Amino acid sequence: MLITLDQGSFLSALQAAQRASSTQSTLPILSGIKIQAEKDGDLEIYGTDLEISVKSKCPARVEKPGSTVLPGRLLVDIVKHMPPGAIEIKTEEKANNIEIKSEKSSFKIKGMQPEDFPAFPDVEAKQKITVDVRQLTDMLKGTAKAISKDETRPVLTGALLQEEDKSLLMVATDSYRLAVKTVPMRTKKTENTSLLIPQRAIEEIQKLLINESGKIDITSDENLMAIKTANIELISRLIEGQFPKYKQLVPKETTTSAEVNKDELIAAVKRVALMAQKNMSIKVSTDSSSINIVATTQGVGEASERVKAKITGEKMGEIAFNAQFLIDGLQAISEEKALFEFTGPVNPGLIKSIKKKDYLYLLMPIRIS
Amino acid sequence: MKDSSLWEQIKGHDKTVNLLRGVIDKKRLTHAYLFCGPRGVGKAKTAATFAAAINCDQACGTCVSCRGIQNLTHPDFHYISPEGTQTILLSQVTDLIKKIHLTKQNNGYRVIIIDDAHKMLPVAANALLKVLEEPPERVVFILVASDMNNVLSTISSRCQRVNFSALKVEVVRDILINDLKISKDKADLAVMLSGGMVGEAMEIASSGLLKVRKTMVDAIVAEKPDTARSVELASLLVAAAKKRTAKIKKDQEIEVKEAMSFVEGSRGAATIKRNLETRHHRERARVEHRCYQQALVLVASIYRDLLVLKENADEKFIANVDLSFELKSAKIERAQLTSALANIDEAKQRIEQNVNPLLAFENLFFTLEAVV
Structure with a gap:
């Protein structure tokens, strides 16, 4: 050579x-x-x-x-x-x-x-999803953190990419939270492709797309998926098995709903969480015009903060969440305001985007003893 | 002439080979096989060939798939063997399970060989149980075990059993002399001592243990106890084992060097080095252990020969043929011989329980002397 x-x-x-x-x-x-x-x-x-x-x-x-x-x-x-x-x-x-x-x-x-050296795998392009690079990046960012690291349930160690009517979804869950990001698709598809992509590939695709723009194709067969830019082709295996039917987990109605400035809430949670030293648990409640966040660690101290919000529905008592998980969900919202919804202290909380309705984050509460 | 199929290289298991080739020809694969039989008769080699044949009907040994299986780079082939001192670790099994849950890369079968499956820790075996029970499609497990007592019944009941018998003396001899280029005299002895296990024979032939036998026989035949000689014998055996591990250590050092030249400076380099060294350490301990067991087999073989002579059986049944003259001159009672064999078994157990080998051997030789 x-x-x-x-x-x-x-x-x-x-x-x-x-x-x-x-x-x-x-x-x-x-x-x-x-x-x-x-x-x-x-x-x-x-x-x-x-x-x-x-x-x-x-x-x-x-x-x-x-x-x-x-x-x-x-x-x-x-x-x-x-x-x-x-x-x-x-x-x-x-x-x-x-x-x-x-x-x-x-x-x-x-x-x-x-x-x-192992031969480079061949992907027969049996299915093809064409998507805008920016939209794909948003999907990956919005769901990557919710991917499970627990290997005893292999189906949760990746994100599901799925075509559905006129939209494309990406879903991930670690059974403590569930993230769903949706982007609209122009063409209606007859066959609904569904790929369960391992976490490793999700990470690498994110890096691959950093300097890309325009449209990109994801092709796949039963075994493998491929994504290709002008100079780089990445092929990954998929996870075998059935992703849980997540839709039945999402509550249709909630009793309390708070419209809040996303960045303000993130900043407040970060501050208060400094006092949640044991298990990152913070308590959230609402009154007529604000969300209140409290964190206490016995023997260390406590912190609290009010964040202005537009509250509709019932007054919410105390519900506890993992602060980091809450921040992860809020950060995935691309708009200025977010909707934070509850139904009592033992049901999951919901974080949604308001205008585009393209993001949903379901977060399980921590039991308060 | 070079053989056209890997199957041709397996010697002395014609029935088993035919059975397995039939399975491939008729496309009647089941999801799990358990290859069992004595150590070192070619089970693992047969397993590797079977694995190759599952994805290449002829097991040609030259195509991409076959070569991939031989050098472990086939994307849908996984091989695990004990990485613990004596055991297959839970982490090895969980790692394997993680890989199994990803899709295959090719359209053929995914093949998994678990060598020395009887050395799986119960936790590891239980972790494996679930996939063995409900395996994903087109997966074939090949478990290789030489000690069925240590394979959980829950595991063995989920596998199709394929039995291997000890090889005929001529076959082992042929392999040692023709394939492994071991001298005839040594080969003859090793064959007799190994009881039809090529792997064992190979190791005995190259272990330096053969030389120690003469001293041993002298000690046994002698009429007066000699403590100094017992101590010397024990240290000789331990030294033989250490010598073997020293040799392995050299190879391992080269491996570490080569591996490091590849990953030097990268993020995980230190971890890789540490992992590699831990694995090497365990490997050495494993080999050392095996060496002691072999030494005990040799000691036992002498008593066995004496028993054979006592029963006036044909001389051709003696393992230590080269020492038959010395053996014949021994004046030991039958009861003494059997109790000596019991003592050897006891020493074997002690060493398995990690008693200091030097002490265990010294103790053994002292008791053996006392017996006579």
Whole structure:
């Protein structure tokens, strides 16, 4: 192999692929990155931990095609520290030794057999969801935190992406809270695709989309999903099993409803939560014109704050929530105001967006003893 | 000539191989198999071949799928073996379960091999039980176990059992000499001592334990107790085990070095190193342990031979053929021999319970002397 390419574009392509490669595995080849140069083509870069796989492309002048597997972390570090400009990569014919050269510096590293590297998976585009990148990012942000980390219930360790009539939903729950983000879709679909995406992939897709705009396609078959930008393709396995029927959990009616400035409430909760030192539990109640938040830790002290709100319905006694979970829900609201609803101290609280009605966050209360 | 299928490389289990190949040909896979039989007769090798055949009818050994299974990079193949000193840990099983709940990457079967499944801790086995009971579609478990007493009945009842018997002496001999290039004399001895277990024979042949036997026989045959010799014997056996672990340690150090050159500087590097070292430490402890057990088998083999001679059985049944002359000169009563064997069993248990091996051996040899 003999190729020449630009340091900057090589580095960003490498970093994309390296994120997929494994840091935990005891198999050395999985911490490697495979680079492959075809005649008259871009350089293709592969990384995988067998759960997710990334292929990225980088323009290169290929003089002699070939492929090799290099230690991922080391390669990224080398390229990162090279000066901007042209880089040349050369493999010696017999031994799998690779030479990486810039104008002044030169590195020789040992590679591994490219045949041993897992093949890049194939996704048959049986289903396709086209969505605006910004909307997708909002969906991921709004639900990612509610994904369960408890591995005894594998179906909850990912987020559900589902088409429904004229909208696209993303749902996640860890059984303490449930987050649903909806975006409208222009076309009505006949088949309703539903993908249960593992948490790892959710994280990586978020990173992948940072600098993207416009529309993006998510394709899938029974086993895998793929998402593709101009230069990077990410493929992930899905979670097997049935996501719980969450709709029956969402109460249709509530007895108390408070319209409140989202940022004010977040700030207040953060302040008061400083005094909730044991289990982040804060108590919430309403009077005619405000939400009151109280936190007490025995032997330490207490804090309280009133936040102005427009209250409709019954007066709410005391209900306790986990402060961090409450903040997570409020932060996902993109509008200035949010609706905070209750039905008594033992039923879940609801956080909703008002104007667009595109976000719903259900939060289980903590039992007050 | 190179064989066209991995199946051809399995020796001495024609019936079992035919059974398994039939399962593949007729597409009658069940979700779980339990391969059981003595240690070191080729169960794990057969399991790996079966795994390859599930996704490649011929088990050709050269296609992407087969190679992936051989070097553990096949996306839908998982292999676990004891990472604890003697056990498969709960974390290994939960990690496996997590992977099983993700979709497969290819359209074939997902295959899971659990080697030394009898070493699963009960908690780990119970965690596995649920997936074994309601496995996702197109998953095949292959559990490999050499000690059925330690496989939970709840596990074994959910698997189809495939039995392996000890290999014929000629087969083991053939493997040792032709495949592993071990010298004929050594191979003969190792075969007799191993009782038809290739793995065991291989280890005995390369352990340096064979040399200790002469001293042992001398000690047993001698008419006067000699404390100094007993102490020396015990230390010889322990030294043989330490020597083996020292050798492994060297390989492990290289592995750590190579692994670190790959991840150096990355976020998890320290954790990876720590995990690797813990695993290595356990591996060494495991090997050392096995070495002691083998030493005890050798000691027992001498008493067994003496019993054989006592019963005037044919000389060809003696394991320590090279020492038959010395053995014949021994004057020990039958009752003494059987009680000596009981003592050896006791020592075996002590070592399993982590008694200091040197002390356990010294104690054994003292009692053995006293018996005579």
